[in-house]
Amino acid sequence: xxxxxxxxxxxxxxxxxxxxxxxxxxxxxxxxxxxxxxxxxxxxxxxxxxxxxxxxxxxxxxxxxxxxxxxxxxxxxxxxxxxxxxxxxxxxxxxxxxxxxxxxxxxxxxxxxxxxxxxxxxxxxxxxxxxxxxxxxxxxxxxxxxxxxxxxxxxxxxxxxxxxxxxxxxxxxxxxxxxxxxxxxxxxxxxxxxxxxxxxxxxxxxxxxxxxxxx
Numbered sequence: 483x484x485x486x487x488x489x490x491x492x493x494x495x496x497x498x499x500x501x502x503x504x505x506x507x508x509x510x511x512x513x514x515x516x517x518x519x520x521x522x523x524x525x526x527x528x529x530x531x532x533x534x535x536x537x538x539x540x541x542x543x544x545x546x547x548x549x550x551x552x553x554x555x556x557x558x559x560x561x562x563x564x565x566x567x568x569x570x571x572x573x574x575x576x577x578x579x580x581x582x583x584x585x586x587x588x589x590x591x592x593x594x595x596x597x598x599x600x601x602x603x604x605x606x607x608x609x610x611x612x613x614x615x616x617x618x619x620x621x622x623x624x625x626x627x628x629x630x631x632x633x634x635x636x637x638x639x640x641x642x643x644x645x646x647x648x649x650x651x652x653x654x655x656x657x658x659x660x661x662x663x664x665x666x667x668x669x670x671x672x673x674x675x676x677x678x679x680x681x682x683x684x685x686x687x688x689x690x691x692x693x694x695x696x697x
Contacts, residue, residue, distance in 0.1 A: 484641060486651040489515070489610050498652050499613055505649040506618045511535055513626050513640045514614055515654035516550070517607035518579055518662055518680060519633040520640045522648060523550065523623030527592045532622055536595075538647035540629030546595035547622040548581060548602035552615035557603055560620060562587045567690055568668040574689045577607040579663040579680035594622060604663055610654050625662070635660055666693070 487498025502512045506523075509530040513522050522538065524531030526549050535547065551557055554572050558564070561584035568582060586601040594601065606612070615621060625633040626640035626648075634640040637653035664681035667674045674694040675683055683695045 483646060484513070484648045484651050486637065486641065486653055489652055489654045495610070498650065499610070499617065502614055502650045502652055503617045506531070506614070506621065509534070510649035511538060511644075511647055512614070513637060513644065513648050513651040514611050514623070515608050515637075515652060515657065516611050516623075517577070517657075518659045519635060519657055520626040520637060521550070521611075521623040522626035522640065522644060523621040525618060526594065526620040526622040527590075529593060532593060534647065535622060535624070538628075538644055539624060541624070543595040546597040546600075546602065547624055548604065549594070549620050550611065550615055550623045551603055551605055551620050552612055553577075553605055556615075556620060557582075557584075557605075560587055560590060560601055561585065561603060565668065565671075567673055570689055571666065571668070571673070571686070572605075575681060575686075576605040577612070578605070579607070579659070579661075580604065580686075581663045581665045583665060583667040583669060583676065585669050600669060602665065608654070610652055614652070633660070633662070 489495040506525050509528040524535050581604040627633050628643035631643050635657040661680040664679040665677040686693050
């Protein structure tokens with residue numbers, strides 16, 4: 483059975499983050515709040531953890547897992563050949579609801595699925611998520627819903643859908659944002675919006691006027 487911690491209490495928050503960090507480091511799954519919906523994740527470099535995450539989600543290798551990081555410095559460690567336009571987007575919208583599809587560093591020892599040499603990366607705008615990511619490093623994280631279920635806005639929903647597949651649940655109350663992140667591919671010369679989410683294209687175009695809109 484998963485252990486649940488309410489993060490609005492300082493003492494409980496520390497105990498929860500310690501428990502979540504330990505769980506991630508041993509290859510288990512953790513439910514965590516983000517600035518969009520609740521996520522479920524593991525150490526991005528743990529083969530066992532990623533396998534557990536795919537099983538819990540009913541997710542095949544054809545749907546690569548995105549990665550959450552604690553900040554732009556962590557992005558440099560996993561993305562290769564970032565163009566200035568990508569850094570402009572990071573400076574304007576991180577932390578926040580912007581996921582970048584980047585070329586992955588070829589030396590990384592991980593298996594996020596059939597990525598084609600890319601990685602989806604985001605820095606979430608949530609203090610609990612940032613504290614956990616700072617403690618454990620990049621995490622493979624996706625919405626904490628079971629197969630065919632809606633993305634959860636509360637820890638209760640996530641816990642109910644994922645059951646005993648999760649070791650620790652960090653409960654930060656109801657999410658205020660039900661719309662997923664906007665995904666932008668920055669692997670080419672011209673950035674392309676692959677999914678318009680919480681950040682509208684018009685807002686992105688204020689920073690990168692030539693960005694390609696989703697089709």
